[in-house]
Amino acid sequence: MAKFDLFQFVPFRLNRLAAEVSAALSDEYQVRYGLDIPEWRVIATLGFRDDACSAQFISQCTRTHKSTISRAVTALLDRELIERVENEDDRRAFELRLSAKGTALYEELIPRLLSKERDILSCLTAQERKDFAAALGKIERSLDLVQTRHGQKAGAY
Amino acid sequence: MAKFDLFQFVPFRLNRLAAEVSAALSDEYQVRYGLDIPEWRVIATLGFRDDACSAQFISQCTRTHKSTISRAVTALLDRELIERVENEDDRRAFELRLSAKGTALYEELIPRLLSKERDILSCLTAQERKDFAAALGKIERSLDLVQTRHGQKAGAY
DNA sequence: TTTAGATGGTTGCAAATGAGACTATCTTAG
DNA sequence: CTAAGATAGTCTCATTTGCAACCATCTAAA
Structure with a gap:
């Protein structure tokens, strides 16, 4: 059998690196x-989008x-970092958006994270970073992970 | 503030992709x-190594x-997929190795995983795969994630 | 309309996991 | 030799998270 090397195995490396x-x-x-990770994801999704969105949307696009x-x-x-208003068109769903306080936190946090x-990526050259991002994109697309700006999976079109 | 795009943010993408x-x-x-993920990691580490190793070693190199x-x-x-023997030199530690049954499972499983x-990587060209692996390696090294074949962190030398 | 099925969101429960205390053993400094 | 600290491994506890049942509402079809 071909020798298997766990440390060359991409799924393992991705898990370890992501962690x-x-x-x-x-x-x-x-x-x-x-903020814990799910909370940060909610903040990040709401801050990223200009218009309000539903919990369902956040769930889908952050997986x-x-x-x-x-x-x-x-x-x-509870922490008043986001606001929730009823959706006129669909009373099951709510529209979520950042509060002023949440926006302030978001704008303080983002530069730190960037x-x-x-x-983390400074060990790569500019070209390597570009290639790495492109490779991630290809794999994401092949796994049907990509969302459009409007929240539908690309594959759904 | 520069527009932040969650879907271009590498840490987020790595998490989502790894999952x-x-x-x-x-x-x-x-x-x-x-097998659950930790069990698979134990099997993979023991199968990968020729000699027995300790739980501590597995813990370190799989993070x-x-x-x-x-x-x-x-x-x-309990499932008799691995064996544990006392370590002569250090009676706190145990030497772990795959049993015959475990080895059989390992040799059946590995080709499937590969x-x-x-x-998953077939969406990349051979060169892109090579570059992608190299970039992962660079990031791993810069985060001090790399283990040598003998289980010490490279940075420990 | 009525009804069946889909969907948005919440909640209870159970499984998984990390933190850290704990025991036993090893190592090193005095 | 002894004592202090480090280390291997196990165990208990608290947290996190996914699953799935559930309710309310929406949609579509008869």
Whole structure:
């Protein structure tokens, strides 16, 4: 049998790397702002989008279970970092958006995270970073992971 | 503020991709062989190495908490997929190795996983795969994630 | 309309996991 | 030799998270 090398095995490496990178970032959003990962994902999605969106949307585009998002939304409402208004068109769903307080947090946090990301990727040249991002994109697309700006999976078109 | 795009943010993408790739592989080791992720990591590490090794070693090189490894080892001993013998030199530690049954499982499983990995990476050209692996390696090294064949962190030398 | 099925969101429960205490053993400094 | 600290592994506890049942609402079809 061909010799198997766990440390060359891409799925394993991705898992380990993702865990390590998350840990490196958590100082910023966890220690400094008391956000856990699902909460940060909600904030990031709402801050990224100009218009309000539903919990369902956040769940889909971050690939996080809807119950996890639901709990994060509850916690963020309690902390008044986000606001929730009824949706006229569909009374099952709610429109979520950042509050002023949430926006302030978002705008303080983002530069810190981008700086961490730069640190982590600073071991690559500009070209290597570009190629790496492109490769990630290809794999994401082949796994049907990509979302458009309007929240539909690309494959759904 | 510069517009932040969650879907361009590498830490987020790594997390999402790692989760998705793991899910794609879990059919093989979970559904087919009833192994969870920590158990698979123990099997993979023991199968990869020619000589026996300790739980501590597995914990370090897979970056998995020692209590998680301990539970996986107990489960695998119960299923007789691995064997544990006392270490003459250090009676706190045990030497772990695959049993015949474990080796058989390993040799059946590995080609399936490698095939899945090939599927996932088949969206990249050979050169892109090589560059992607190299970039992963660089990031791993810069995060001090790399282990040598003898289980010490490279940075420890 | 009425009804069946789909969908948004919440919640209870169970499984998984990390933190850290704990025991036993090893190592090193005095 | 002894004591202090480090280390291997196990165990208990608390947290996290996914699953799935559930409710309310929406949609579509008869």
